Amino acid sequence: MSHAADPQPMISRSGGPLSGVAQVPGDKSISHRALILGALSVGETRITGLLEGQDVLDTARAMAAFGAQVERVGPGEWSVHGVGVGGFSEPAAILDCGNSGTGVRLIMGAMATTPITATFTGDASLSRRPMARVTDPLSEFGAQITAREGGCLPITIQGAADPLPLRYRTPVASAQIKSAILLAGLNAPGETVVIESEPTRDHSERMLAGFGAEIRSESTEEGHVITLKGRPELRAQPVAVPRDPSSAAFPVAAALIVPGSEIRVPGVSRNPTRDGLYITLLEMGADIRFENEREEGGEPVADMHVKHGPLTGVSVPAERAASMIDEFPILSVIAAFAAGKTVMNGVAELRVKESDRIDAMALGLRANGVRVEETRDSMTVHGMAAVPGGGLAVTHLDHRIAMSFLVLGLGTGSPVAIDDGSPIMTSFPDFIPLMQGLGADIAETSA
Numbered sequence: 001m002s003h004a005a006d007p008q009p010m011i012s013r014s015g016g017p018l019s020g021v022a023q024v025p026g027d028k029s030i031s032h033r034a035l036i037l038g039a040l041s042v043g044e045t046r047i048t049g050l051l052e053g054q055d056v057l058d059t060a061r062a063m064a065a066f067g068a069q070v071e072r073v074g075p076g077e078w079s080v081h082g083v084g085v086g087g088f089s090e091p092a093a094i095l096d097c098g099n100s101g102t103g104v105r106l107i108m109g110a111m112a113t114t115p116i117t118a119t120f121t122g123d124a125s126l127s128r129r130p131m132a133r134v135t136d137p138l139s140e141f142g143a144q145i146t147a148r149e150g151g152c153l154p155i156t157i158q159g160a161a162d163p164l165p166l167r168y169r170t171p172v173a174s175a176q177i178k179s180a181i182l183l184a185g186l187n188a189p190g191e192t193v194v195i196e197s198e199p200t201r202d203h204s205e206r207m208l209a210g211f212g213a214e215i216r217s218e219s220t221e222e223g224h225v226i227t228l229k230g231r232p233e234l235r236a237q238p239v240a241v242p243r244d245p246s247s248a249a250f251p252v253a254a255a256l257i258v259p260g261s262e263i264r265v266p267g268v269s270r271n272p273t274r275d276g277l278y279i280t281l282l283e284m285g286a287d288i289r290f291e292n293e294r295e296e297g298g299e300p301v302a303d304m305h306v307k308h309g310p311l312t313g314v315s316v317p318a319e320r321a322a323s324m325i326d327e328f329p330i331l332s333v334i335a336a337f338a339a340g341k342t343v344m345n346g347v348a349e350l351r352v353k354e355s356d357r358i359d360a361m362a363l364g365l366r367a368n369g370v371r372v373e374e375t376r377d378s379m380t381v382h383g384m385a386a387v388p389g390g391g392l393a394v395t396h397l398d399h400r401i402a403m404s405f406l407v408l409g410l411g412t413g414s415p416v417a418i419d420d421g422s423p424i425m426t427s428f429p430d431f432i433p434l435m436q437g438l439g440a441d442i443a444e445t446s447a
């Protein structure tokens with residue numbers, strides 16, 4: 001299937017305060033993993049609250065192509081009958097993973113230690129992103145891999161017939177690299193070990209343990225060490241996907257920058273490996289309360305209550321970057337409304353996401369009158385008492401850039417335009433109606 005949608009120009013402008021309840025969608029990272037582990041286990045996995053964004057739908061289609069029985073039984077409710085660890089069959093056609101780095105990297109890992117061959121492609125954005133960070137360790141398991149020049153998609157993997165377990169130190173803090181290795185390690189005998197310098201999101205570890213794998217994580221002098229025992233029988237489990245803190249960040253940001261706003265965002269994951277933005281916002285003085293903290297589906301969740309109020313710029317330490325890596329675009333928007341400057345350190349990874357997010361945010365913010373400085377691995381945004389707006393932001397097939405600039409326009413003097421809102425479908429299909437329901441003035445425009 002091809003995903004190239006026609007570009008959809010959009011505009012947002014300031015209006016009255018935002019109010020109401022924002023029911024944000026299911027967590028994207030957990031949704032991908034639920035489908036993949038469901039496909040690798042024995043029995044039926046029932047998933048509720050699955051994010052039905054294009055990234056996750058592409059992973060669902062890929063799991064069916066590997067032989068799992070994947071069925072939508074209702075809104076957000078999916079059934080997966082798995083084939084067991086090592087049970088994937090060879091897909092009949094090329095697998096198009098669309099816009100999704102998580103999808104393609106985790107699925108490559110999941111098949112790399114099974115003796116079948118698969119070819120992966122993606123859209124123009126995904127085809128520019130680095131894949132050697134995953135294919136290098138997967139070849140060490142014994143997989144034969146051919147990639148386009150530069151290690152990019154399309155990539156063909158001939159899975160290892162006789163895989164060896166791996167001990168691997170990740171070169172950058174990345175949950176996708178870690179997860180690809182752990183998924184490959186499932187079908188290797190013995191212990192596969194991943195060592196990371198900073199802990200990254202731990203949804204794979206939590207879910208693997210929930211499905212019956214023997215897995216442990218330790219902080220040692222070497223770093224954060226995860227050890228998985230290969231060849232488990234994964235047992236199908238019900239998975240209740242909590243709401244996505246990365247998606248919640250957009251209505252939360254809108255409420256923080258639009259005077260008089262007050263919103264509630266129920267049931268959002270508060271997994272500590274995803275919490276960096278909220279820690280930062282509290283440091284900036286944001287009026288955010290977490291209520292009714294509880295555990296759901298093996299993840300901590302809470303209801304958020306957010307009110308507009310004055311904010312002050314802060315310096316975000318590099319060690320926090322992994323726990324908020326997808327939230328820097330929206331933080332840079334919030335920072336434009338904070339007193340003083342906000343410095344984001346250790347964020348070089350932003351340059352290899354769906355777009356170069358440092359460049360995309362810097363250019364779009366400058367076009368809207370905000371002063372921004374960037375280095376290879378940092379970004380500084382200078383806050384203003386009144387943010388002018390009136391500019392056009394280019395989104396480069398990047399959902400988070402599109403949503404960030406639509407939120408910016410809700411607080412600026414003049415409207416903010418984006419060239420293309422269609423990528424929002426990858427992670428937050430109901431973003432526009434949800435924001436409109438809170439009172440936001442966001443509309444599609446003709447080209």
Ligand SMILES: O=C(O)C1=C[C@@H](OP(=O)(O)O)[C@@H](O)[C@H](O)C1
Nearest residue numbers: 029102173174175176177325326
């Ligand atoms: O594992 C995951 O689900 C993700 C890991 C992060 O990527 P990296 O592993 O490249 O940091 C993040 O940016 C992405 O949106 C989701």
Ligand SMILES: C=C(OP(=O)(O)O)C(=O)O
Nearest residue numbers: 099100101102103326353
């Ligand atoms: C980086 C992201 O996703 P992925 O790597 O899965 O494309 C994201 O959702 O911000």
